[in-house]
Amino acid sequence: MRRDASELVGRALAGDRAGIAKLISLVEQGGEGADAAVARLFPHTGRAYTIGITGAPGSGKSSLTDKLIGRMRAGGDEVGVLAIDPTSPFTGGAILGDRVRMQDHATDEGVYIRSMATRGHLGGLSLATPQAVRILDAAGKPWILIETVGVGQVEVEVAGAADTTIVVVNPGWGDAVQANKAGLMEIADLFVVNKADRDGAADTVRDLNAMLDFSGELEWRPRILQTVATTGQGIDELWSAINEHRAFLEGGERLKARRDARLRDEVQRIVRARLEQQVVQRAGADRFDKLLAQVSRRELDPYAAADELLGE
């Protein structure tokens, strides 16, 4: 490991903000150095509790995050926030938008807010995010909020890989349908119907309940909460529900099992990403498309195409 990376590890462990920021930037950019640095932090992780917050743009995720930060800070705990934006490869560090939306905490030293895109990390944000979470965890943040910008596949995957996952929808028929289509039913531990002072909130609660009924019997039936994040209405109940879900997971080894399953999944994804990287390096995307066109015309069978890709 390079000497400055080694120094960054020490600074991050001490909770130094600039050290944390540089290390997360390294992870975003990707490369062996970043992963080697985080490997040094790994033995110091596993203490933070992670909360994923996902939902369509404009549903009020950042306002809810802001209010949750307030609850955590009221208890004296430090908080790390990662805003995941796969659509913005040039975001770089924390963007102005986050600071505006979470303005109550912009000057609070106990809160670390950071936007994340990916510019090169192997496996993209679904592998870079757990690395960034580890940096905040090792830096001593007991709560880490992972907020997504939208509900794309990566964002759903990343938000779903948290201890507690919150899915935010708004009143109206369309949102429950969209949530189902986006694969949010599978990852939600809590549903929040935000902007619940608008027409149709009760309908949305009913729709979500109907969709949960269709999911059959569940060990944990996701709670459905109604909030108005801008006024703070319903935040007490949301905070209680988060802690109720945490207590549920911490009972009977469920949290450990869930985290072990995530680690297993991550190792498999790293292996797969490295192997696919090798294949792509040998045969570019153009070559893959050309081979598939040949398969489609029956000039080449699928196994021969795979062999060509594998360079046999």
Added chain:
Amino acid sequence: MRRDASELVGRALAGDRAGIAKLISLVEQGGEGADAAVARLFPHTGRAYTIGITGAPGSGKSSLTDKLIGRMRAGGDEVGVLAIDPTSPFTGGAILGDRVRMQDHATDEGVYIRSMATRGHLGGLSLATPQAVRILDAAGKPWILIETVGVGQVEVEVAGAADTTIVVVNPGWGDAVQANKAGLMEIADLFVVNKADRDGAADTVRDLNAMLDFSGELEWRPRILQTVATTGQGIDELWSAINEHRAFLEGGERLKARRDARLRDEVQRIVRARLEQQVVQRAGADRFDKLLAQVSRRELDPYAAADELLGE
């Protein structure tokens, strides 16, 4: 290619039943020889229309298959049937059960019925089944029915990789819920509520419609049909719906696009299976579990575990 495999290819192309049977057995057993043989058949494929039929055990899939075979034979067409059973590694050739359930056609030379398990094919049944379909396709069967024994993950995947996929449920609330849980909503082109003379058929139709409503707008909204396969009730309507869906796909390049997407998916799965095979060969399953236990105890980070698996 071995000389006898080459001879089998010629016999299968001529529609010889014993040649087809031996070639499918080769594909089940796996190995380079089988895939090389099917590669020889590949230019002669793409003419057959495939229909996947899936649903819980006892829902009446085989009786429906039997009735559909009758329709196809009434038009003078030959039919190939693959019964997919991932739970039975020792099934081998056609089992007695199939012949009993599809007894109307057991002695009809225009119908080829075969159970399929997998004993060694790389990637299991999800890669072996398309190879078996190719054998029947090259042998000149214009219709190929792929019937699953249950609704496990492999069976859903295999049945979903057909031109038209039929999901069979029975009257009663539970079945629609189970269908949703098993991931059948995503793959169904047609729903058949079989045993529709029993109580609750209308409820099941309503439940399925409600679940389809939650799927948002669809280019093709799956038809919902009611049948009593044992008496033949509703089979006319089912046959019409199959042909309606086929006409839909054959309009506007949809069928080609769907088949190209399947081929793309297959090539990627072959590449992945071969790469993962290499990893497993280097490090057995025991080694993988031991490494994960170390990761869980924070003795090893996920990237180091992946590197060890990759033998770096």
